[in-house]
Amino acid sequence: MESELNATVLARELVSETVFLLRVKPDESDPPRFLPGQFVQAGVPIQTLAKDGSGVMRLRLQKRSYSLASAPGDPKGYELCLALVDQGRLTPALHKLEAGARLYLDTRPLGRFTLEGLPPERDLVLVATGTGVAPYVAMRRAYAGKSRWRRMVIVHGVRQVADLVYRKELEEAARKDPAFVYLPIVSREKDPARWSGLAGRVHQMLEAKRMKELAQLEFTPKSASVLLCGNPAMIDEARTLLESRGFALDTPERIGGLRFERYW
Numbered sequence: 356m357e358s359e360l361n362a363t364v365l366a367r368e369l370v371s372e373t374v375f376l377l378r379v380k381p382d383e384s385d386p387p388r389f390l391p392g393q394f395v396q397a398g399v400p401i402q403t404l405a406k407d408g409s410g411v412m413r414l415r416l417q418k419r420s421y422s423l424a425s426a427p428g429d430p431k432g433y434e435l436c437l438a439l440v441d442q443g444r445l446t447p448a449l450h451k452l453e454a455g456a457r458l459y460l461d462t463r464p465l466g467r468f469t470l471e472g473l474p475p476e477r478d479l480v481l482v483a484t485g486t487g488v489a490p491y492v493a494m495r496r497a498y499a500g501k502s503r504w505r506r507m508v509i510v511h512g513v514r515q516v517a518d519l520v521y522r523k524e525l526e527e528a529a530r531k532d533p534a535f536v537y538l539p540i541v542s543r544e545k546d547p548a549r550w551s552g553l554a555g556r557v558h559q560m561l562e563a564k565r566m567k568e569l570a571q572l573e574f575t576p577k578s579a580s581v582l583l584c585g586n587p588a589m590i591d592e593a594r595t596l597l598e599s600r601g602f603a604l605d606t607p608e609r610i611g612g613l614r615f616e617r618y619w
């Protein structure tokens with residue numbers, strides 16, 4: 356089991372009660388390049404009850420998928436952005452990892468939730484709930500200032516304002532970069548002293564009028580692509596809404612303006 360642990364935690368940052376960041380470095384001296392939006396499987400040994408009903412505890416390498424929030428080639432290794440799930444099988448163990456801890460990491464990042472095939476003259480509306488913002492952070496870190504899009508908008512929906520991981524980085528980017536718009540939206544913050552910004556769920560932002568007003572873009576499948584990431588119920592609802600407005604899933608032959616990544 357120890358021999359399967361091929362990476363080291365460089366740093367852990369607790370962002371809120373449930374959101375945390377892990378900086379992890381694979382042992383490989385030259386880890387493979389990846390495309391922003393791709394993910395790796397990460398894991399640690401977890402004690403589980405043997406399936407034969409004997410009551411014996413066994414150690415098993417429990418793995419889950421995590422989007423890479425760092426840009427490809429970052430010398431500080433990979434950044435993972437995680438939610439601590441109540442009663443989750445893996446995340447309570449990952450939450451306990453501190454600098455120096457060993458873990459398993461896939462040697463090859465995977466996934467098609469990338470900007471591949473999208474021409475640079477499109478507007479991107481990147482919609483996330485919770486830690487689903489991670490792939491968009493990687494895309495912005497990798498491509499900002501490189502004319503990879505006309506305008507990039509990140510719509511990030513969370514329960515509490517403290518869960519707005521990357522808020523500082525994205526607010527600063529929006530101040531400096533006229534081609535980037537950051538729209539955080541919070542669903543459960545009651546205290547106006549803590550949050551006076553957009554309140555509710557991400558769907559409220561998917562209106563042509565609101566996009567025009569807040570991000571100065573034409574919200575049509577002809578010129579804009581929408582990416583959806585995170586909570587699967589959000590994805591299903593947003594997809595239905597957007598399909599009724601003419602958006603369709605991208606295929607190798609046609610850009611329909613819609614892509615998604617379900618986290619569960």
Ligand SMILES: Cc1cc2nc3c(=O)[nH]c(=O)nc-3n(C[C@H](O)[C@H](O)[C@H](O)COP(=O)(O)OP(=O)(O)OC[C@H]3O[C@@H](n4cnc5c(N)ncnc54)[C@H](O)[C@@H]3O)c2cc1C
Nearest residue numbers: 419420421422436437438440443444445446486489618619
């Ligand atoms: C391609 C892909 C990329 C992913 N990237 C990330 C990522 O970057 N960050 C991340 O935190 N998770 C990510 N996930 C989810 C992750 O793989 C695990 O499902 C999650 O960490 C829970 O694992 P667990 O063993 O603790 O929970 P489990 O015991 O497996 O329980 C699963 C339950 O946890 C809840 N859940 C799972 N993921 C989340 C989440 N992100 N936020 C809130 N609730 C959740 C759901 O209710 C789900 O039914 C990704 C999943 C996929 C398929």
Ligand SMILES: NC(=O)c1ccc[n+]([C@@H]2O[C@H](COP(=O)([O-])OP(=O)(O)OC[C@H]3O[C@@H](n4cnc5c(N)ncnc54)[C@H](OP(=O)(O)O)[C@@H]3O)[C@@H](O)[C@H]2O)c1
Nearest residue numbers: 373438439440441484485512513514515542556586588589
């Ligand atoms: N973040 C917390 O304060 C908190 C507290 C206790 C436990 N947890 C646990 O932490 C884990 C992570 O939770 P999370 O808050 O990061 O993720 P989450 O439950 O997916 O919530 C993130 C955001 O997505 C919204 N959302 C949920 N369903 C949606 C839908 N169908 N359409 C559009 N938006 C939708 C939520 O709004 P709503 O608020 O309206 O649902 C919230 O704004 C979960 O396992 C949870 O049990 C979190």
